[in-house]
Amino acid sequence: MKILSVVGARPQFVKLAPIAQAATAAGVEHVIVHTGQHYDPMLSDVFFRDLGIPAPDVHLGVGSGSHGVQTGAILGALDAVLDEHRPDWVLAYGDTNSTLAAAVAAVKLHVPLAHLEAGLRSFNRRMPEEHNRVLTDHAADLCLAPTQVAMDHLASEGLGRRSVLVGDVMTDVLFQVRDSVVGRDVPLLTELGLEPGEYHLATIHRAENTDDRDRMAMIVEALSSLDRSVVLLAHPRVVAKAAEHGLSLDAGSLRSHAPLAYPDLVAAALRSRGVVTDSGGLQKEAFLLRVPCTTIRTETEWVETVDLGWNVLANDADAIRGAVARPVPGATEEAPYGDGNAARRVVETLVELAPSAPSPA
Ligand code: UD1
16 A cells, blocks of 8 residues: 655645654654745744654656646646556645645646545635645545534535545644643743743735735734734745845834744744734644634635634734734633544555555455
């Protein structure tokens, strides 16, 4: 039994970590293909190092480009890789251009395709991530869903019979890393002279928040005028767009900082007063750490974080300021993202449902 994982962007490395562990534990052969979509060391290498992920078996080195160029380059390069390895499953992760390219490559070569984190929907058809995840779900032979809400979306699109609820693999990693950083010093706080509970942690990277100058200026203005310090962990796209738009990321309460390694990010989020973000993963991580989150978007795929009171969607400067200043919610016992054992279930499901597996007697 051989699984071939295709990953390329930062959140996919996080999801890969528990899958790689679970595959090893189950004695399943696992080939890792890195597309090269993210290539900066802080967006890529440190995740492999800190999360104990084996080095990729194949590196496609495609780099950046427009959606079509990037997706096409990965798709073209994957043909030879899939031909060589002929896995029992191609495993595609999440919603990036690397995901869609892996999906198309697999179906074209008749290699069974499983989609991890299937069934998430923003219902915003202008988001590249929404195109990627919808197309990948519909191409997949097996949809591995993180939540019941995701299962419901898959069922309503006619994909229920090929869907399995496995839980959320990012929760597996988060729980492990949280336990390893509790009580540990947070270099970011020392470096910036911040007190625990007295700063907000922010990330912004989505095209809809950075491409348009007025929209990005509104966000920067809101983050510059908050009640506490705001540390913006600046993705390369944000740095590039701020320069292009003539916006300063170090003004008023706002200060920018390079992206953090994953354990440092978790430690910094855990001690923050709140998180402000447009990332999908960080919304959920804030919820799992029980840190209030403000999401600068009009919708979220992780609706449970909003329903349970830990996440508020805010779409203009006043709404952002108001949401950030809200009180911390009370205790929450619900666990909509599973018990931290999703990756084991993923591998068990892949073994059980592998098309090449002998049928039960
Ligand atoms: C991608 C995913 C997004 C995910 C995010 C996580 C798509 C469509 N989007 O967005 O869903 O949430 O990753 O971070 O796949 N760049 C660098 N160094 C790098 C990588 C990128 O400088 O290592 C710069 C380049 O200028 C590039 C830009 O960032 O053009 C955007 O990178 P890209 O991979 O296209 O999309 P992300 O915004 O990272």
